[in-house]
Amino acid sequence: MMTLLMITAEKRLENGPPSVLRNLRASGRIPAVVYGLNAESLSVHVDDKELTRVARTGRSEMFKLKVEGMKDLSVIIKDFQKKSGKWNHVDFLQISESVPLRIAISIDYQGIAAGSKFGGVVQTLVTELEVEGLPAELPSIIEIDISHLEIGDKLVATDVKLPKGITLVPTTEELLLALVAAPRVALEGEEVEVEPEAINK
Template sequence: MTTHSITAETRTDMQNSSLRTLRQNGRIPAVVYGLDTESISLHVDAKEMLKVARTGRTEMFNLKLAGSKDLSVIIKDFQKKNGQLSHVDFLQISANKPLRVRIPIDYQGVAKGSLLGGVVQHLEQDIEVEGLPADLPTSIEVDISHLDMGDKLGANEVKLPKGITLISSGEELLLASVTAPRSVIEGDAEAEATEEAAAPAQTEEKE
């Protein structure tokens, strides 16, 4: 995994007017929560932050802070306003300590059942896994091409990268399914109702 770096500066003025000024000057307010340090309020360059954010929220990178050693962090959370990053929370991590995170799912392929008119449903957008920071992927590919009409795909069926363990509840967590179109379901229901209504009449005729 490539380790990116981003330079940060500490901030002491927490007034709303100061935060607006930072954003107007191309800076993003942020906080880093540490394993061996108290939380630090800082700000980072918006353009640098966007480059890191595009690589995936689970990717580890170096946070360079003046007067302090580099911190290994991931993006814990972020907020947006009017489509732009407005605040970022970083989490300091240890390269040798497993980390539990939710990783986005990248669905691959065209479900077999969809070619027959089935409706593909993506029931989850991410799954929780655990692994060393260097082993965590930015997304997990899930192949759905083998799903036929009526099939369901559980989290336990996903092939995870080496060193990554599934935390989400295996068979209980459904990721995707292929269902029949509503028109087909309604048509089958009407047919069953017609058959049930006709059954008593046929019995009376035999008597």
């Protein structure tokens, strides 16, 4: 059984004055809201350092949110806002560990395409891939090796090897992720002409 990270959260007033939120952030606490599972939203605040530690693992990875007086909540980071590089606000999504979750996960393209060594231009068209699986099995990132791509090759979503238990959302199966285009001149059939005057100079 995998070991889950945990964040301790404290409840806060949902509609407090702006000065309260400023004071929270100044003291290293980040305002947050918990949504999901047909429950009323819950306003909390969490420790900046704990949040950073969890966020490094990826937005799709499940962790536990410990709130005083409540059963531990299974959550993921649904959304967040930063200001000047610092946490400003976070939305947590409460999920069920036994119910598959549909979510977009960031793609990490790895390697240097073989075709680029012969002038091919690598184009990565998609930065996220929508998949479905149990929360505990979702990866933090999807690594895709493009080193085998030659000029003219294309990579679609169904070419990607996903972790066990993770499947593509049907609407994304034929999604074009990356390609290696021929050099522009060769692709367009352009020819470079040299003016006679240039030869005589």
